[in-house]
Amino acid sequence: MHESHIWGGIIRKAWPTEMEKFRDHLLRLDPESRRLRFGMPVGDEFIRDYASRSPGLDGLLYGYFREGEMHGAAELRQIGDGLSHDAEAAFSVEEAYQNRGVGSALFERIVRSARNRGVSRLYMNCLAENRKMQRLAKKHEAELHFDHGEVSGQVTPAGSTYISLWREAVEDSAGFVMAVMDFPLSLRPAA
16 A cells, blocks of 8 residues: 555545546646646636546546645546547646656556556657656656657556456555545535
């Protein structure tokens, strides 16, 4: 479980009741981080709309949580129909938490989750000037392709194993407990 703890926070799945934390994280991104995350400058209304549709039934969301707030996120979304073995990943980390291993830890969770769901090709796209994302993708053995100001990366996850499935299940259980502990007392149902 120690791999989930990083820089005074924890990496865990975000639950449906925490989508406002995802929205607030995206709203806290500085203008340059927003542009690099979405591939263009985006305003608050775009982010609110985007977060209201995330992650949906076709994906999942991991977050870097510190003191009950999300400060980094990794999204995994299936591409195509229910039989597709392709998925897309997207990442965002607030500036104050960059260069601390948060992005790498989020990337590892997404690759393992993709592997455990039978994904054979995991894609990610970024702008050509997003060197941090490119370094992160290369660190995790992504194949990078440069084309007209954009870079697309592809990771081929290994097949799932009993150990990879077990680790995700154990981390999900611990993450659920952490999410419940962060859930405001005023919103909990009365006993």
